[in-house]
Amino acid sequence: xxxxxxxxxxxxxxxxxxxxxxxxxxxxxxxxxxxxxxxxxxxxxxxxxxxxxxxxxxxxxxxxxxxxxxxxxxxxxxxxxxxxxxxxxxxxxxxxxxxxxxxxxxxxxxxxxxxxxxxxxxxxxxxxxxxxxxxxxxxxxxxxxxxxxxxxxxxxxxxxxxxxxxxxxxxxxxx
Amino acid sequence: xxxxxxxxxxxxxxxxxxxxxxxxxxxxxxxxxxxxxxxxxxxxxxxxxxxxxxxxxxxxxxxxxxxxxxxxxxxxxxxxxxxxxxxxxxxxxxxxxxxxxxxxxxxxxxxxxxxxxxxxxxxxxxxxxxxxxxxxxxxxxx
Numbered sequence: 001x002x003x004x005x006x007x008x009x010x011x012x013x014x015x016x017x018x019x020x021x022x023x024x025x026x027x028x029x030x031x032x033x034x035x036x037x038x039x040x041x042x043x044x045x046x047x048x049x050x051x052x053x054x055x056x057x058x059x060x061x062x063x064x065x066x067x068x069x070x071x072x073x074x075x076x077x078x079x080x081x082x083x084x085x086x087x088x089x090x091x092x093x094x095x096x097x098x099x100x101x102x103x104x105x106x107x108x109x110x111x112x113x114x115x116x117x118x119x120x121x122x123x124x125x126x127x128x129x130x131x132x133x134x135x136x137x138x139x140x141x142x143x144x145x146x147x148x149x150x151x152x153x154x155x156x157x158x159x160x161x162x163x164x165x166x167x168x169x170x171x172x173x174x175x
Numbered sequence: 176x177x178x179x180x181x182x183x184x185x186x187x188x189x190x191x192x193x194x195x196x197x198x199x200x201x202x203x204x205x206x207x208x209x210x211x212x213x214x215x216x217x218x219x220x221x222x223x224x225x226x227x228x229x230x231x232x233x234x235x236x237x238x239x240x241x242x243x244x245x246x247x248x249x250x251x252x253x254x255x256x257x258x259x260x261x262x263x264x265x266x267x268x269x270x271x272x273x274x275x276x277x278x279x280x281x282x283x284x285x286x287x288x289x290x291x292x293x294x295x296x297x298x299x300x301x302x303x304x305x306x307x308x309x310x311x312x313x314x315x316x317x
Contacts, residue, residue, distance in 0.1 A: 037221030040232045041246055044202055044267060048307045057306040061286055062269065062277075063195025073198050078233035081240040087199055106265035108202060110220065127219055147215050148206055175197060175237045 037118055039079075042155040043088035043109030047096065054091040064089070065172040072166055074173035084159050085111070086166075086173070101130070102151035109153040115140045118154070138162040194277035198234075200314045201247035201268030205255065212250045222248065244270065244316070260289075261310035274299050274315035 048054045055066040064071040070090030077083040088109065092098060099107045112118055115133055119142055123129060130143040130151065139157040146152055166173065206212040209228065216222040222230040229249035236242035247268065251257060258266045271277055274292060278301060282288060287304040294300075298316040305311055 037219075038216075040234065041199065041202060041248065044199060046263075046265060046267075046309070048309075050307070054305070054307060058196075061281055061284055062271075062311075063193065074237050075198060075244060076235035076237055076240050078235055078243065081235050084237070085234060089199070104204075104264055106204060106263070108204075112220075122219055125219060147211060148208070150204070152220075173237075 036113060038110045038112050040077075040085060040111040041087055041108065042111040042157060043090065043153065044106070045088075045090045045092055045098070045109070045153075046106040047094040047099070048091045049094055051091040051093055063174070065174045067169060067171040069171075072171060072173045074175045084163060086157070086159060086162055089174075099151050102145070102149055104150055107151050107153060109155050112154050112156055115142060115154060115156040138165055192273045192276065194271070194273040194275075194280055196269040196271050196313075197236075198244055198270040199246055199267065200244075200270035200316070201249065201312065202265070203247075203249050203251055203257070203268070203312075204265040205253040205258070206250040207253050209250045209252050258310055261304070261308060263309055266310055266312060268312040268314050271313050271315050274301065274313060277313065 051070075055064075055070060058064040058071070059066045070088060073087040073089065075085050075087070077085045094105075119129060119133065122144060128145040130145060133140050133142045135141075137158065138161040139155050141156075142154050144152050144154065213222075213224045213228060216230070217224050224230055227249075229247050232246040232248065234244050234246070236244055253264075278288065278292060281303060289302040289304065289310070292299050292301045296317070298314050301313050303311050303313065
């Protein structure tokens with residue numbers, strides 16, 4: 001009988017400990033949720049019939065410094081003015097498959113922090129993640145869908161490398 | 176007003192009044208359910224939705240770090256007149272300098288201007304069409 005009581009007690013302790021542990025881990029997940037996710041707009045991409053003509057028009061009439069990929073807007077981060085930030089602007093050919101599975105004529109790139117953590121959270125929330133995280137020197141990328149089928153590009157940027165890349169191709173920013 | 180460059184302020188570059196775009200001032204796009212869309216972006220991506228139903232991203236001017244620039248992100252109800260006569264599902268707002276000079280230049284170049292410049296507390300606005308049917312909002316902030 002004593003053995004049974006002891007066993008029950010051991011069970012009860014384990015059960016309560018389990019709860020305590022769970023609440024500790026849950027709490028840490030909750031505190032992660034309060035971190036800043038999207039920090040800015042990293043790009044705006046849109047479909048058109050003739051991207052080359054489009055780039056030339058925006059350069060001629062609105063003063064964008066364009067290159068073969070579009071234009072890059074250069075700015076300083078609001079939270080730390082010693083750091084630069086960039087927003088890519090790119091017209092795409094209307095036949096592009098880059099926005100798929102979205103059928104929209106535009107796609108927005110959002111600058112984010114902690115892409116791995118964010119993707120885990122999004123998966124838990126049932127958000128459609130289109131691909132896996134791809135790493136480049138200038139940052140990590142992954143694509144998700146919003147509830148109305150807009151494909152979203154998430155970018156955890158490495159702005160220093162992104163700037164170097166622009167310099168390598170001799171691209172001037174717009175500012 | 177722009178500060179004039181003089182000998183006592185060597186670090187300030189001369190005020191540039193070239194009429195041109197200097198940044199992205201806003202991204203607007205159609206959604207069937209603006210309220211749900213805002214809630215989704217707030218919950219999943221941490222966007223802070225303000226009282227006007229938009230989210231505002233702050234950055235600083237690259238040459239004048241004391242100048243705060245904002246970018247408005249705002250979903251619009253599908254079919255909203257605001258994008259007309261464009262038939263696209265999105266509209267971009269470009270931040271400009273010397274909006275009057277820019278508009279004169281655009282008129283000379285034969286670009287379609289949709290209305291006169293309108294002035295609000297937060298800046299001057301005008302809408303034009305690009306070469307492939309996109310309506311463009313030009314904004315010179317105060």
